[in-house]
Amino acid sequence: MIVTVEPAGEPIYLQIYRQVMHAVNTDEFPIGSPLPSTRQLARDLSVNYHTVHKAYELLRVRGIVEMTPRGRALVRRPDPLGPPDEWFAEWDRRCATLAAEAIAVGVSRGEILRRWRGLLDGAPAEA
CATH class of the missing domain: 1.20.5 (Single alpha-helices involved in coiled-coils or other helix-helix interfaces)
Structure with missing residues (x-):
């Protein structure tokens, strides 16, 4: 997945969130696959770690990813009963x-x- 950010655009964490959502929806990241680590993606984009963490947290809160005990973000399987x-x-x-x-x-x-x-x-x- 290639993520790009436009510093003058919308908040960077939202740009990351939207691009990861697109990658999940197009099966670039199938269910169960890990996302790039927050630290690695922050380095790759030359942004603050907390910016990427904020995007990943939004993905978690919205039920798109789950966090492992070791802090990895995995694309989660949708709940068969649908969202809450x-x-x-x-x-x-x-x-x-x-x-x-x-x-x-x-x-x-x-x-x-x-x-x-x-x-x-x-x-x-x-x-």
Whole structure:
């Protein structure tokens, strides 16, 4: 996986988070595979270790990775029962914010739905 960061862009930890999420969703990191160590990725990107740690912690909190006792981040298998209610509550909040931002700048509801469907069409198939 090649991660790149743009210092003048959005917060670096979010750039890392989004790129790792993309790699997981495209099976570049299949279930059970380890992510690069936080220290190694920090060195490779010339960023602070805590920046990478913050991205990995966000991945853990959102249920994408699990941490081993030795501190390695592994891509976790999705829960067969689906995500917990707390996950859906947070997801709903994030989607509501994005929808409100789009509407505030003049994007129509139809365009929001068209783009959302396009994103889903490009997402990996259900397991």
